[in-house]
Amino acid sequence: MGQTLLQKLTRTKVVNQTLDDSASEDSHEGGGSELNRSIGLFSLTMIGVGATIGTGIFFTMAVAVPKAGPAVILSFLIAALTAGLTALCYAELSFRIPSSGSAYSFAYASLGEFAAFVVAACLLLEYGLAGSAVAIGWSDYLDNFLQNAFGWQIPLALHSPVFVLGAAGLEFHPDQINLPPILLVILCTFLLCRGTKESATTNAVMVIMKLVILLFFVVIAFSGFDSHNFVPFFNTDNSQGLAGMAGVTTASGTVFFSFIGLDTIATAGSEVRSPKRNVPIGILAALGIVTVFYLLVAVAAVGAQPASKFMGQEAGLAVILQQVTGKSWPALVLSAGAIISVFSITLVSIYGQTRILYAISRDGLAPGIFKKVNPTSHVPVANTVIVSIAVAIVAGLVDSNFLWDMVSMGTLTAFIIVAIAVPIMRHKSDKAVRGGFRVPFGPYVIPTLSVAACIYIMKDLSNLTFEVFGIWMIVFIALYFAYGMSHSKLK
Numbered sequence: 001m002g003q004t005l006l007q008k009l010t011r012t013k014v015v016n017q018t019l020d021d022s023a024s025e026d027s028h029e030g031g032g033s034e035l036n037r038s039i040g041l042f043s044l045t046m047i048g049v050g051a052t053i054g055t056g057i058f059f060t061m062a063v064a065v066p067k068a069g070p071a072v073i074l075s076f077l078i079a080a081l082t083a084g085l086t087a088l089c090y091a092e093l094s095f096r097i098p099s100s101g102s103a104y105s106f107a108y109a110s111l112g113e114f115a116a117f118v119v120a121a122c123l124l125l126e127y128g129l130a131g132s133a134v135a136i137g138w139s140d141y142l143d144n145f146l147q148n149a150f151g152w153q154i155p156l157a158l159h160s161p162v163f164v165l166g167a168a169g170l171e172f173h174p175d176q177i178n179l180p181p182i183l184l185v186i187l188c189t190f191l192l193c194r195g196t197k198e199s200a201t202t203n204a205v206m207v208i209m210k211l212v213i214l215l216f217f218v219v220i221a222f223s224g225f226d227s228h229n230f231v232p233f234f235n236t237d238n239s240q241g242l243a244g245m246a247g248v249t250t251a252s253g254t255v256f257f258s259f260i261g262l263d264t265i266a267t268a269g270s271e272v273r274s275p276k277r278n279v280p281i282g283i284l285a286a287l288g289i290v291t292v293f294y295l296l297v298a299v300a301a302v303g304a305q306p307a308s309k310f311m312g313q314e315a316g317l318a319v320i321l322q323q324v325t326g327k328s329w330p331a332l333v334l335s336a337g338a339i340i341s342v343f344s345i346t347l348v349s350i351y352g353q354t355r356i357l358y359a360i361s362r363d364g365l366a367p368g369i370f371k372k373v374n375p376t377s378h379v380p381v382a383n384t385v386i387v388s389i390a391v392a393i394v395a396g397l398v399d400s401n402f403l404w405d406m407v408s409m410g411t412l413t414a415f416i417i418v419a420i421a422v423p424i425m426r427h428k429s430d431k432a433v434r435g436g437f438r439v440p441f442g443p444y445v446i447p448t449l450s451v452a453a454c455i456y457i458m459k460d461l462s463n464l465t466f467e468v469f470g471i472w473m474i475v476f477i478a479l480y481f482a483y484g485m486s487h488s489k490l491k
Helices: 005-010 041-052 055-059 061-096 103-110 113-150 179-194 196-222 245-267 275-304 316-325 329-341 343-362 381-397 400-429 445-458 463-487
Strands: 163-166 169-172
Touching: 005 113, 041 196, 041 245, 041 275, 041 343, 055 061, 055 113, 055 275, 055 316, 061 103, 061 245, 061 275, 061 316, 061 400, 061 445, 103 113, 103 343, 103 400, 113 179, 113 316, 113 329, 113 343, 113 381, 113 400, 113 463, 179 343, 179 381, 196 275, 196 316, 196 329, 196 343, 245 275, 245 400, 245 445, 275 316, 316 329, 329 343, 343 381, 400 445, 400 463
Parallel strands: none
Antiparallel strands: 163 169
16 A cells, blocks of 8 residues: 555664664674764864864854854854754764664654754755865964965965855855865865775874864963953944844854754764763763863953954964964964864765765665665765765865854754754653663753754854755755655665
């Protein structure tokens, strides 16, 4: 008997609650579609930290501070609180559904196939544009390093995007390209294709280096701390409607994408040892580390430099150190550290997007090429190459100022659906699941607060962000009805 349209849209995957920690549901598919469980708790936590710390601090201060003023500290707190509420939801769902795919898999098991495909579209937007935006910011620190170390700068024609979001709107410059981000993506692709364990180990080393570099920044920046830089605390320029808390909320939307690392941890569910234990712990541990470092760096940066100087500032943290010390070597050290450590953010962003595509393809909603795994490296090589090409094209052609809010929109939408999934999964599987992490205060309080907080941040994103996001979703919904629905394994 055929399924009705409503039944197709709401069909859910059966969650295997007796899933053994040493093998996943993917192991039964055979034929080159198996991922290898090679990631431990420490490496998993570092994947989350690597995808988070640095993204909002190294690059977006130049965009967020002009919106919120010194109150950008509140913007990070609001974003952290919202992410914290959602992290609790992720922790419970990752215990109940220890599989790759993250929010996509959570939605598929609770809300149904169509909602899962919508989440997948959000996650692909989130990871793809995050990888591109971070690669662009990396090139700014590379340019700063070359200038301080050798007195040489990358020619503007090779360090500028083709499409620029200017004061008059979208500008087209066919005589230039941003080459460094493209080269960075190629390096990430090479490493990811070698194997997940190798990539995770390399990422952990780079994350530790990044934390050391940021502590180095905090110590030196606090030596030039001036409390007068916090007065007035809120943005007083209302020419763009950003005075007071409006600017704080808008800046929260800009920096919120930085918490994408929480989702990245959950995407690795099928490659983690003891996922029911390690994924929830990894999520909460990464959130704690991230929040502490974000606040330390934000306070130090605003204390060392007036808010008015952040506008359009490239390689901002390096410039601040140069201003505080009057010497180039601290900026040189920070730029060198950023060049190496920010590599991990692009690496993890590309990794996350490939695992989302792997999960979608495994369920039949995307072509089989995305789930084909190399038998030697246990990596979806073709998937990785395709994703990397797309990320490189965007990174080389598009202005990063437009990308930050788009990534936040995708992240916030995915977080909302994750929160909604908690009470549904609690109702469906509570009798079958014993022990494990549970959201405190029952299945409704924290998820409801999480949804409300996400909507509060989302409401102040720009109209252009909503328009482009709407177009993206229309395209993906069309792809679902044209391909996904008829090829689903649940049909």
